[in-house]
Amino acid sequence: xxxxxxxxxLLEVFAALAAAPLFVGWINQCRAWLQNRSAPSLWLPYxxxxxxxxxxxxxxETASPLFRLAPYVVFGAMVVAAxxxxxxxTRLPFTAAADxxxxxxxxxxxxxxxxLAAMDIGTAFxxxxxxxxxxxxxxxxxxxxxxxxxxxLISATTAxxxxxxxxATQSLGLYPSLAFTAIAFTMVLLAENGRLPIDxxxxxxxxTMIHEALLLEYSARxxxxxxxxxxxxxxxxxxxxxxxxxxxxxxxxxxxxAALLASIPLLAAKLAVAGAALAFIETMLAKLRIFRAxxxxxTAFLFAVLGLLVHLLxxx
Amino acid sequence: MTPLxxxxxxxxxxxxxxxxxxxLAGLLRPSSVGFxxxxxxxxxxxxxxxxxxxxxxxxxxxPEQLTLQIGLPDLPMHVRRDxxxxxxxxxxxxxxxxxxxxxxxxxxxxxxxxxxxxxxxYHLFLASMGFVLLADDAYAFMVAWETMALSSYFLVTxxxxxxxxxxxxxxxxxxxxxxxxxxxxxxxxxxxxxWQFTFDAMRGAQLAPHWAAVAFLLALFGxxxxxxxxxxxxxxxxxxxAAPSPVSALMSGVMLKTAVYGVLRVTFDLLGTAEWWWGxxxxxxxxxxxxxxxxxxxAQTEMKRLLAYSSIENIxxxxxxxxxxxxxxxxxxxxxxxxxxxxxxxxxxxxAFMKSLLFLGTGAVLHSTGERNLGRLGGLIHRxxxxxxxxxxxxxxxxGLPPLNGFVSEWLLLQAFLFAxxxxxTFINMLLPLGAAIIALAAALAAYVMVKFFGVIFLGQxxxxxxxHAHDAGVLERIGLVWLALGCFALGLLxxxxxxxxxxxxxxxxxxxxAHQEEPWWLLVPLPDRHTSYSAPLFFAALSAIVILAxxxxxxxxxxxxxxxxxxxxxxxxxxxxxxxxxxxxxxxIRHIFGSFFAMKRELPSPFDSAPRYRVTxxxxxxxxLYVPIGALVQRVADAFAWxxxxxxxxYLLYSFITLTVLLALVL
Numbered sequence: 001x002x003x004x005x006x007x008x009x010l011l012e013v014f015a016a017l018a019a020a021p022l023f024v025g026w027i028n029q030c031r032a033w034l035q036n037r038s039a040p041s042l043w044l045p046y047x048x049x050x051x052x053x054x055x056x057x058x059x060x061e062t063a064s065p066l067f068r069l070a071p072y073v074v075f076g077a078m079v080v081a082a083x084x085x086x087x088x089x090t091r092l093p094f095t096a097a098a099d100x101x102x103x104x105x106x107x108x109x110x111x112x113x114x115x116l117a118a119m120d121i122g123t124a125f126x127x128x129x130x131x132x133x134x135x136x137x138x139x140x141x142x143x144x145x146x147x148x149x150x151x152x153l154i155s156a157t158t159a160x161x162x163x164x165x166x167x168a169t170q171s172l173g174l175y176p177s178l179a180f181t182a183i184a185f186t187m188v189l190l191a192e193n194g195r196l197p198i199d200x201x202x203x204x205x206x207x208t209m210i211h212e213a214l215l216l217e218y219s220a221r222x223x224x225x226x227x228x229x230x231x232x233x234x235x236x237x238x239x240x241x242x243x244x245x246x247x248x249x250x251x252x253x254x255x256x257x258a259a260l261l262a263s264i265p266l267l268a269a270k271l272a273v274a275g276a277a278l279a280f281i282e283t284m285l286a287k288l289r290i291f292r293a294x295x296x297x298x299t300a301f302l303f304a305v306l307g308l309l310v311h312l313l314x315x316x
Numbered sequence: 317m318t319p320l321x322x323x324x325x326x327x328x329x330x331x332x333x334x335x336x337x338x339x340l341a342g343l344l345r346p347s348s349v350g351f352x353x354x355x356x357x358x359x360x361x362x363x364x365x366x367x368x369x370x371x372x373x374x375x376x377x378x379p380e381q382l383t384l385q386i387g388l389p390d391l392p393m394h395v396r397r398d399x400x401x402x403x404x405x406x407x408x409x410x411x412x413x414x415x416x417x418x419x420x421x422x423x424x425x426x427x428x429x430x431x432x433x434x435x436x437x438y439h440l441f442l443a444s445m446g447f448v449l450l451a452d453d454a455y456a457f458m459v460a461w462e463t464m465a466l467s468s469y470f471l472v473t474x475x476x477x478x479x480x481x482x483x484x485x486x487x488x489x490x491x492x493x494x495x496x497x498x499x500x501x502x503x504x505x506x507x508x509x510x511w512q513f514t515f516d517a518m519r520g521a522q523l524a525p526h527w528a529a530v531a532f533l534l535a536l537f538g539x540x541x542x543x544x545x546x547x548x549x550x551x552x553x554x555x556x557x558a559a560p561s562p563v564s565a566l567m568s569g570v571m572l573k574t575a576v577y578g579v580l581r582v583t584f585d586l587l588g589t590a591e592w593w594w595g596x597x598x599x600x601x602x603x604x605x606x607x608x609x610x611x612x613x614x615a616q617t618e619m620k621r622l623l624a625y626s627s628i629e630n631i632x633x634x635x636x637x638x639x640x641x642x643x644x645x646x647x648x649x650x651x652x653x654x655x656x657x658x659x660x661x662x663x664x665x666x667x668a669f670m671k672s673l674l675f676l677g678t679g680a681v682l683h684s685t686g687e688r689n690l691g692r693l694g695g696l697i698h699r700x701x702x703x704x705x706x707x708x709x710x711x712x713x714x715x716g717l718p719p720l721n722g723f724v725s726e727w728l729l730l731q732a733f734l735f736a737x738x739x740x741x742t743f744i745n746m747l748l749p750l751g752a753a754i755i756a757l758a759a760a761l762a763a764y765v766m767v768k769f770f771g772v773i774f775l776g777q778x779x780x781x782x783x784x785h786a787h788d789a790g791v792l793e794r795i796g797l798v799w800l801a802l803g804c805f806a807l808g809l810l811x812x813x814x815x816x817x818x819x820x821x822x823x824x825x826x827x828x829x830x831a832h833q834e835e836p837w838w839l840l841v842p843l844p845d846r847h848t849s850y851s852a853p854l855f856f857a858a859l860s861a862i863v864i865l866a867x868x869x870x871x872x873x874x875x876x877x878x879x880x881x882x883x884x885x886x887x888x889x890x891x892x893x894x895x896x897x898x899x900x901x902x903x904x905x906i907r908h909i910f911g912s913f914f915a916m917k918r919e920l921p922s923p924f925d926s927a928p929r930y931r932v933t934x935x936x937x938x939x940x941x942l943y944v945p946i947g948a949l950v951q952r953v954a955d956a957f958a959w960x961x962x963x964x965x966x967x968y969l970l971y972s973f974i975t976l977t978v979l980l981a982l983v984l
Contacts, residue, residue: 053870053874054874056875056878056879057878058878058879058881060882060884061880062695062883064697064698066697066708066775072866072867073859073863075862076859076863076866077859079862079866080855080858080859080862083858094854096839096849096854097849097851097854097858098718098850098851099848099850101727101730101731101850102723102850105723105727106718108717108760109712109717111763112712112715112766115771116767116770116775119771119776119897120775121776121883122695122776122777122883122893122896123883123884123891123895124891124897125886127771127776127897127901128897130767131897131902131905132905134767135905135909137760137763138760138763138764139760141756142760145752145753146753146756149734149749149752149753153734156735157847158730158731158734158848159847159848159849162847217883217884220878225866225870294908301753305750305753308750309746312737312745312746312749
């Protein structure tokens, strides 16, 4: 382990922690512009999290210790996930401990704890949200795994840094199979992060909620951690997308601190474009009925499988 | 590892005999719960621990054989212990130790069968499973196999006063025997004309390729029936809920694995050369079982039926691994074949621990509430914290979440699937990677099922007033649960050590060594040339460090003030526990998405009903499309033969006379 590797690792985790709320703020701002509203401040998510940390927590009488533990587990899972995904450099010492499949497992762990915590109180909306979240989860997870599989087949490994490095250093960086899987991945990203058309992040009507219904009983520091974890999750998903589909610009191999420094503005630029694109997609789409969600995610799965078949047929 | 004792086979046999003696001792005081529970079951658990230790220490020792002069004259029983046997003996000993110590606390009231007799049946069941693993000829194997089936039948029908339990036992016995016939026929084919029924003779027999295939398919059918492979799974969701919980745990956690052992023994040891296309059969049935089992598990409303269907899923995953291993070894990719075999052995071990843990958890719930319907449970984490938190470990493990054990074996299997496109057969190499998608779907659905299982039973508010009096499990029961939960942790956090042990088995079984390099103890690198690794200890350490750091940081920088309030009710003001989502509600998306899997019957109330009732029954489509027609056919054939039964003695004498005449005519 060289100092530069440890530096890359720490930088990635802290960048994710620091920038995730900003990414959410940026998406909200783009949405407001596209919808002809006056935009909230970019820093609003930070203020929200800070405000929540300072409040007194109100906990339901029927809560068990699991309810208090879950925000920390969910948050921890998202931080560990941020450490696995090569967003700036591919020399990450921690990634020996977890590959892309472990990353999917980690996201599933967070989802399970989130759902269990929502069921813990025993209100109608919590359990309803848990059921819906798990439904979206079991439909999205195979699609995500197939997406990762295609990228793994191209690079003959499931280690994310190796995949990114392989794709980033290829002379011909265009794969038809990856085009299909990119569509699939975008659909999974929308569904897994509670975005339109599966869930509406700005809804205040309990019946239409998925993610917000899960958090209905949380307040103060627990809610702050959950919100931060949700922002981190979106940030992580965006970085998975960059690592698989537009890996150019990450510092690879033996490159020194200069390449690492250069990768930071590039990541910021990618995030800015991705955030604007996400806001655009969300502005163009209407929310689907919950029972159209399986069709939406089955389409994502089929795209991923198509990508797989294209790769096996064409070898590219 | 140096052997604990010089020769482990006699030690194993002695421990199995000790189980038999413990069982017989139960008959000394057949009606005493205290004697059987407090004395004999803990002794049986100690015996299990000893067996696990002997098996683990003998793993890398060369195979040993013995001939026992028991049973029929001139028909001695052969026993043999090799690495494959050792692994499954370890599984039997270690898992049964936890189950027995739980059982010591569990069987406290007289229910149905007298406790002494129950003790005999239970320990006979354990000993016969051990003997199945050691048997080295078809005769000894079938005797042990049948003893296992019969003793477990009596255990299933412990509460034989209830008609539905007798029916469940009958279905179990029926399918067990259909399977046994297929296994017997398979042995008959494998002796290859030598009429020697020792396994040594079968190893040496040269079978024509088509006869070898017939033997394999018969064995797959027979052992598949025992394992609960779809469509031979129908007994599982009937027998597991009917049996007392420790017995369900033993049947699901351990007995299903003897079938896995059997099919491995036949395929890789007795037949020796498996052709690659054989693997497609267990692969296809395994993948189908995995999805079928987990979809049905998600729709269940009774906790033990839910777990039984989940066992079908896990058996499906194990058989998919078997199929993949046969394909890889058949096409000459030994390293990947070994990986798939290790994945399936690992999953067998994992399933033994996590499923036993969950069955025992349901047993504790059943004991304390008398309720097995998910719709009448809830909120038990407040009343039964020990059972709840330990069950949570099992549930998370079964959901395949890192860093627990269920994840490791699924990870290994997915790694094997990832390289299935290198199989040199067009179309097959394109279809095989899709198997990974099915495994992924099954794993994701398993998480859904486990959230439903744990959430509805232990979380939320109690759905019935009686649940307020639920009590936590006793000390002995807690020890059993803790033992199994520790097993889940150990298998999850030390995969490198487990795989090192399993590698010995695979090398001995197939001669296909898994390419390996020296790696640090904490890093799992299944295929050195693929740059893929997983480190459970590091992963667990990182996750827990961040969780602890976050808790500490929040306390340091902010505060830990909290006050309690009523849950948010949207201003409605009359929120009750009945308004929580039920198990049926949780199954609703599954019934919607996988509607074609189920035979569903809905009864909707009319708007004018004064007491409206909504009822939905979810049936097994295979039962109606396969078993009911076969049953009807058997009935018709039996009816056709019934005219022979005239009920007059003169007619029967005539039959005897004709038979004798025909026989005489043949002889003369």
